[in-house]
Amino acid sequence: MKKKEKRPYRMTRNKAIAYAALAAVVATIGYFSINATIPANGTAPVLSPPLNHFLKATHTSKGGYLYVTTSPGGAKGIRNTSGAIVNPTYTMSKGGLQTMHFINEDYDTHSAHNLNIDEFNVHTRDLGYFESQTVSFVTDKAGTFQYYCSIHPEMKGEIIIE
Template identity: 35%
Template sequence: MIKKIVASSIIGIVIVVSLAVAFSTSDMEPEPAPESNLTYSMQGVLQPDVMTGGDVIMPTKVSRPGCEETDRCYIPSVITISSGESVTWVNEDSAFHSVTSGFYDEPQTLFDSGHMDPFDSYTLTFDEAGTFDYFCTLHPWMEGQVIVE
């Protein structure tokens, strides 16, 4: 009986030590944060830096009305690029979205990402100068603009 208790105790100690070693992070260095053109304000709200090309983010929960009130349906909602540069839209939401030229009540046929799954991206190169409005076909309150200089 005592041998069984001692054996069980030893096995328990080995398991606890093994788990402690497995979950120890003291020897691991933290991964550096990914570089981004976005910063956080004091309130924790995503704020765009001066954007002159790059990514446009569709953040979480923009499939519900309200993001248009704070101009946060697409971040940034207006992006300025030079002719020949690309913009990549990244759907960070858990809902489907799209990037479609024009406005909800006046769609155009210049570009259309189709329905983007969560965490999909869509990249488009703009070769001509102009102002290009776009929206989400599934969520009409989501609107943005690309200005090509």
């Protein structure tokens, strides 16, 4: 029985192109993955898990334009008839990573809405009906801060950092 002769590995043009394309895809995924972990008021990635808060913009004929949440995590305020908290006050711990998941569910008027927390450099774009945006930030200051919609000044609430 004859031994199979080992052929030396040969890099062809097609293999080189495939490896280069694979390296470019991996580098792009890595770049966006690292940038996704940088909070709005930070310059370096934060790898700890955030506390999530869910907030939606809506409109009612009786209440006008409102922020509403159904997530109980740290939110307090007046509940409407459906059990959701209107213009909630959030209590958060200093030094924690927080994530605000914001969605425009203004079915009545289809108006644009945004979310702003100036002290933590949190500013979403103006979201059209059923658009959403997620913003992460570090609560690096203690105190009471206001969040608001720059389009509808009556939409506002508070964040208390302890």
